[in-house]
Amino acid sequence: MTAGAGRGGTTAGIGSNGQGAAVASQRIANRLRQDILAGVLAPGERIRQEEVAARHGASRLPVREALRILHAQGLVQLKANSGAWVSKLDLNECQAIYKMRERLEPFALSESIPRLDASVIERIEQLQDEIEANQDVDRFLALDRELHLLCYAGNPIPELTEMVERFWNTTQAYRRAFVRMTGPQRMWVVNAEHRLLIDAIRRRDTVDGERFLAGHIRRTRVSLAGHPELFDAGPQP
Amino acid sequence: MTAGAGRGGTTAGIGSNGQGAAVASQRIANRLRQDILAGVLAPGERIRQEEVAARHGASRLPVREALRILHAQGLVQLKANSGAWVSKLDLNECQAIYKMRERLEPFALSESIPRLDASVIERIEQLQDEIEANQDVDRFLALDRELHLLCYAGNPIPELTEMVERFWNTTQAYRRAFVRMTGPQRMWVVNAEHRLLIDAIRRRDTVDGERFLAGHIRRTRVSLAGHPELFDAGPQP
């Protein structure tokens, strides 16, 4: 978009500020997003405006706006005259998001590959090294996310980046539950897929890249479908 | 999403109400969206909170929230401590959106086709009849939009519907400008593409459907790229 400010990191939005945003609504939205992505706020959990306002030393007004921002990013669900809840997916909704990822992320990759700096590719490879050496669940989530998003870093379409990040955000809680449950077993498959993907990127081969990536996402989706119990838990709305 | 209310028509959102929404922010957002899609508010035009508030007999607060809703839908750009503008695309951004459409809408179609009711297919065909008989620009825009969105009506993924509508919304002003400029010339191409698409739908052939649709969108994108002057006009931000 030409009018208005650009984007700032994971912050799709208003002030183009990331962390210590000048506007309170942005700051609060960022904090809440962190809490949701880190699992502090679980899917289905209620968010009370007053409590959040007190915790941030602000009035309820910027909290209301922050909730709208997060709603736009798919992290929070609002109900008029009722309240706000951390977004919760059932198995079908999660599968649907993965299917959309299977279409959009290969596109993001193919737009990114020709513009990716060599140093970024280097960094991607380092991340995969770390993934293979790592044992911790939360560390894996962070590394995996950074690796994938870096693959799309060259894509010149901010709206696309925004959408992809949105997908990753809304499914993060379920990826965490999945990894926690399965542990490191069959991790070699992920590693093999990542290595093939990275090799395609290094060769600047968009066709192979798209194919490996789509396969990677699809296989993950099928794996996830094998564990419907991941979507039962948590407080009901 | 399980928590929270569903969607209502073109209204991605909160109260699940469409037009006469109970909550003022929704009502105002709907009105502003109408004005933007109808071309009453042009891309790049500034939106003053106070003026909108006065026009709707409300305070500035629900207007602020309405602007955030529209920002989430990509129709409005916000700048902290500065104001709001109707979203404006340059040629590159518009092309980018069309490229995303080329990936997502075929998917929406293939998810929709197996679930489309015969009566809906009938209605789609009627719309194409009307398009071929029609001469008016604004009427064409409305018919074309309804036809395409109806093709995806069977798709069971609300998030996907939301995205597709968002794409159509943000590019609407430029489609209008394009049709206004070119007039009915080469309209036969659109008609042929539509007829082939509808035939594929009638045969429940998702592969053909995806192919024709992707081609249709791509050709439109290339046509649009031939008229960069469409993106010059209008007030600057």
Place this chain on the structure above:
DNA sequence: GTGTTGATCATTGGATCCATTGGCTCGGTC
């Protein structure tokens, strides 16, 4: 004993008022 209806209470939506930021104009100086 169960279903329904009423009232109370917590929570959100909206209005008004104040603080703060950014842009614009006018004046001065080099």
Place this chain on the structure above:
DNA sequence: GACCGAGCCAATGGATCCAATGATCAACAC
């Protein structure tokens, strides 16, 4: 004559207060 700076003004961001809606719980009727 052009560039820089200070001050004013308009428009947004935020806080507090009030109204309305929805949920919970208890009492009553069947």
